[in-house]
Amino acid sequence: MAARARLLAGDRLPRRRQPRLHLHTHALPAPRRAQDGPRHLAPPGARAPRERPRRPATARQPRRPRLRDDPAARRPAGGGRVKALLENVRPWRHDLGGCLHGCLATLLEHRGVPALPVLGAAWTFRHFPGGVRREEYYYPCADGESLLTALAPHHPVRSVWHEPADAATGWEQVRDAVAAGTPVAVAVDNYHLPFRPAYRDVHSNHLVVVHGYDEERGTVRVLDAVPPAFHGDITLAELTASRDSGNELVHERDMFFTGVHIDNRWLSLELDAAPGDFPALDRAEVARVLALNLAHFAAPPDGDACTGLAGQQAFLEGTVKRLTAGEDIRDELFVAAGAALACTAVHADWLALAGRTLDLPGLVEQARSVERVAHHWSAVRIMAALTRDGGLTPRRLAGRVHALLKDHESALTALDDERAEL
Template identity: 40%
Template sequence: MIETAPKVQLWTRDLGSCLHGTLATVLLHDGHDPVTVLGASWEFRRRAGAWTTEEYYYLAEPDSLAKRLALHHPFESTWHRSEAPGDGLGELRDALAAGVLPIAAVDNFHLPFRPAFHDVHAAHLLVVYRITDTDVYVSDAQPPAFQGPIPVADFLRSWDSANPAHDADVFFSSSPSDRRWLHARMRGDVPETSRDWLAQVIRDNVARYRAASPAGVETGVEGLRRYLDELCALEPGTEAADAALSELYVISWNIQAQSGLHAEFLREQGLRWRIPELAEAAARVDAVAHGWTGVRMTGAHSRVWQRHRFDELRGHSAELIRRLEVALEQLDRTADAVSRQA
């Protein structure tokens, strides 16, 4: 017996991770534009100690990952752990038969098409779109992109991997796959992307960035500034500094990806409505996205090579905050311009 799903689409962006890529594949499969759904929201959120060593980490309450990424759409997701007897593929087969594309948590070490195959353990996501008696068909847009069959045995090793700590990847090992899979779907009416809606989206995002951080969570400009100041004040070479630099690299990947996708969203809306302020806002938000590169890479290199350069990190952090404040000012003007034409 063969379970199939309609042909799926590979989707990725240079700044993105497997999180946005797999969710985008699901959205395209269900007839939705991933740039609009995943790109409308823009925020910074961090809770100390609440991160996991996975490429797809993003701060969200349990079973609210898709909702957190898509604040302006009724997009939802639920994590499952397969308890099916035998090889555990029964739940994935049932999902496919129901028209659902499961997103599986896997370990790159056991995937024949990944450069890390039999070399590096690292937590990753991919989409399952077909299962036969001998093969599992997977879609993975992260370079080098792959779509096609892998032996059932390889998939199961990856899907059930302990993903042990690995010196070659201090950021994304130590997180078991545990036969987990994510069910993402749109639940409710999708809003019409009118100019009124667009202006409100921009204002909501700006308000969230400018609001004070709630208890226990660092958010917005205030939270980001405080987080970066605390990071740069750490004593180089200590265990605390190593842990903080690891956290920085992990949590900032999908924050950076979200910034890049929001810039693309604004750029597309600018082309659609022919409002110049949207193009300017897109450029300013894009500058923020690329401002994260200096922060992330300085932290990563410091962590891996044990040459802590908090002076350089401080400079990149200051530039990131400057770009963010410029972007928010432009977004204020942009929301007004969109409203005038609504």
Template identity: 40%
Template sequence: MTSDVTQRTYMITGPEPELWYRDLISCLQANFGSVVTRAGADPLTVLGAGWRFVHVPGDVRSEEFYYPCPPDESGGVDLGAALAPHHELHSRWWQPADEDDLWREVRETLADDRLVIAAVDNFHLPFRPAYGDVHAAHLVVVYGLDEVRGLVYVSDAMPPAFRGAVPIEAFLRSWGSANPTDVQDAFFSDSRIGRRCLDVRLDAPPPPLTPELLGGFLRADVDAFTTKTTKTTTTAATSARTGLAGFDEFAGELLDRCRGGDATALQELYAFGWGMQAQASLHGELLRRCGREWGDPALAGAGRAVEAVAHAWTGLRITGAHGLGDARAVSADIAHHATVLRGKYASAVDAVGAAARP
């Protein structure tokens, strides 16, 4: 084992990353969870403390790891800050700078004892069920590299969980895939991978979570749901829709597009909704856990109410997925599930607000 990046010899970051997974999350939260754990923090606390509704019209991409993240004034996009609004979690996308040495940045990151999150196409990864069958944009953690034997060490918590070596040639095909349109996956194909990677850093260790600290987080979350705000930047083509009012705008447009026969609206719904569903699931679990540990029934109840939001997303997303062939035909069902989900959001916001009172 060595960290001599100039020799391009065997190196590994140390212990295998933890496989962190929850049923309703995507590879995005799972991979960030592994990195946060590696940094010595509790991923449920970091990724579950915040709860938002954010939709950016025209921004949704056909990737499993899509998450709404309006650019700042400089045009930057920080997925880490979007996933963890109450913690110093930050990330940036990067691509290899030198076509003649694609592994340079990976080598340097691993030598610094940090993990790499890489975008890949499942079609080319031997351990994925879609191997050789279905193209789909996905994320994995890279935790080791052996250029002598031609191996990349990959960790993927999404079922079926995998940690181990992948031939460099297979990984390069996956990492550089065009991810062409695939009729077997209408939601996560047709999105070029482009050797993208995420550099993720937890800039400050989270303080111990106390009822007072969590209460402040919850009050901020409720404010974000109940205060109508419109975030417009010089680089964003449209404004972000936020909170309950933003959900109403999103749902209204979704229904209008379905009634007009726009199947693209249902494709976007599936990818976009996963991020909102995952965040609600993690937030609800955190509140339930804290309510149990602190003997606070109101907090535990608020957690169950937020989890109900997560589960209500399932009806809307799956109805949309099955309705791709005829958006008009499922518009009434879409309206029903959107109404149910809106009610769950309102109830959960009320429950969280009650639990957050000093």
């Protein structure tokens, strides 16, 4: 494991963009029900009907009122449009990012806003004790703060979680948004999606983009940039099942992103400035962003939240102490580390882009330093998973935490030097 972690820390990560895919069939062979081996049998009665698990309240996300629209009031006489397909909806992928960055990047670029200068500018650490949710698209948000604002605080962007009353209303809302020319991201359960490897095997929530539909054929156009990647049609019934899923925790392979009802939620993006008014990636912008990030890490923690460099140290060292005491740290550390990993890795690409664009080789060099910190977070995430079988000792985790904090401080010092030269 130590050798693997060292390899992680040494890897270089080029930013990749997936080519636009046009798949008219499912990306995977015809599905078949998986058979659990004897080590993965669910306990007796595990698949019996049960009360749906309640999703933790998402008070940190502003949302629209849960009012059901009158479909007849929105449709023109004659039944309205039964099909729509939005163009210029392209996949965006970062190997150390996830479905959240990928979907938001696709939505931004459809609106004419380059994704990396917005999503990669901020480098932060925030952790709210008790606020981690078992969702692949989790990102730490303060009360009243939108998901996209938390991820891209240096730019005039917001997002809104929509929480429809039921599956029918949820589809009406998504269909009407697409018909109006706006692609959206929808929360789904991979268990019900034929193009995901987890299909009919394990439950896991996920985020995909919807940008077309044909109600006569009963199909929906879906974009998922996360490998194995899919861009094509699935049936409306399949999408509805994945959006209305209870996301049940059935057996021991349902880990990390399970046990939270999907709730037919969908995410829309809001711009508070015209695309042409977003700041250009010039020296002044780089100096502004670096100053904001450095100030964030230098500031003391905010209340009970773990923020900045001091908060990051407190969270990681506290996790080591909890592991030493025999506490279960797996899910919280895995999910929280995933958010920090994605933020750090995408910021490293932002630094590299800024350095190449402005002919600043020092920034390109520091991009590699920040990328190294991202690989430390990747190793921490792997270690979190190892706690399941007792394969991680507190000493090993403490060693990785020490290396991460040391390299993080070194990167901040070097970035401050680069800022002073701008």
